Amino acid sequence: MVYSANVSERRQQSPELAISTVIFALRPDADSARPTLWLPLVRRTRQPYRDLWALPGGPLSPEESLPDAARRNLQDTTSLQPSYLEQLYAFGGLDRSPVQRVVSIVYWALVKPDVAALAQETENVRWFRADHLGQLAFDHNQIVDYALWRLRNKVEYSSIAYAFLGEKFTLAQVREVYEAVLGKELDPANFRRQLRAATDIEATDEYLQGGRHRPPRLYRYTGSTSPGNGPLG
């Protein structure tokens, strides 16, 4: 759209196309010190929904692919590099924006804790607990809810949890990821049995020292880190 148009004209045009991303990271909770789900939001500086928090997003540039657009937007707004990126859904309801119709192709991403820790908050970028969001701009509450549903499903049947972890980790750390995502405690012994049966994690001969208990063995994830069931192979 190189020419300007008023609101009623915009209503008749082809809908605007935008890319947004729901970004999840695990950060230690202030009280319990256990990891919990957080996500960064950006403050809207323009109408509509000025001063409300919204998902990072923007238009699709003509020469970039959809995931590239999501990645660039993530870099521009939050300086974050995701360890996992997957398309979530295309939202195209008629009343998503009061001004002009917008079709948003939404991605969801996971970032590792060390990367998330580097991204400092600014006036217009802030991290929120996934279960303590206020009212967001547009239909973004609905989008985040759907992304949470997808994350919780996917963590149970795929090896996505390791996108939250570093190269080496203890089985208890994996369990904490599951517990944070699913919101419930898991039996350590049974959880351990399942992970030992999985083929995509292998034991190293290193142990994590420093705890006031028996030092746990460190493991390594050997599987693929990309969304393997997508249409791209």
Added chain:
Amino acid sequence: MVYSANVSERRQQSPELAISTVIFALRPDADSARPTLWLPLVRRTRQPYRDLWALPGGPLSPEESLPDAARRNLQDTTSLQPSYLEQLYAFGGLDRSPVQRVVSIVYWALVKPDVAALAQETENVRWFRADHLGQLAFDHNQIVDYALWRLRNKVEYSSIAYAFLGEKFTLAQVREVYEAVLGKELDPANFRRQLRAATDIEATDEYLQGGRHRPPRLYRYTGSTSPGNGPLG
């Protein structure tokens, strides 16, 4: 796009937005008389990919929702009314179309056999076996493959199979749906045991007469028929 533009200008504009649909139906195979997966395609009458077969699709009208656009398109091109409709994926690669960049939001649909039987073929609409497609226009082979993957997954963990069946059916008919979709035979006794344990199918007191064997009981599906895990509730 109300004004015309040449190819190089189009390349720089905001990408075109289109809606397409992959439609599945079960039709009896000519040889084995067992149901197999078929899908209707439309012949392209214009460049690019003129005379190749493609998924039914078209632009998004300003005042219709995404699923409404898919439904209308399905009606316009194939006169089919789906018993199930769900968003598949948004395809936005740079080289999907040689002329202008197109972002396609693709839906997938299921139609019941009686509805599919009514839709007659024309010069530009023809049904193809899902496993015997030739080369399609654009990236539509890739899209169909992904839709098949989704269908096969979803049939195993959801109650989607009943979108292929009428109001009353025998357990063997349900099994034939699973066998056609998954492409493998299933043990009748074990399959029956699973369906009897499911809560969303109830037995009627009717039996299907006419076979040269013990008449099977008819059942009814009592669950929901809409995609229940979508972002819309």
Added chain:
DNA sequence: ATATGTTCTGGTCATGATGACTTTTACTGA
């Protein structure tokens, strides 16, 4: 040095789901 608290690690047991298979029932058609 010893005790204590913690988590890691390995194990048992009952239960439920699954796959392979057998048997009986109820129909049609020769």
Added chain:
DNA sequence: TCAGTAAAAGTCATCATGACCAGAACATAT
């Protein structure tokens, strides 16, 4: 009346899971 066929019900071994128990290996306090 018999043969053929699929429906319907049941058996058995195997496997995954949840609940639970016990010893091992550390740090810390006494």
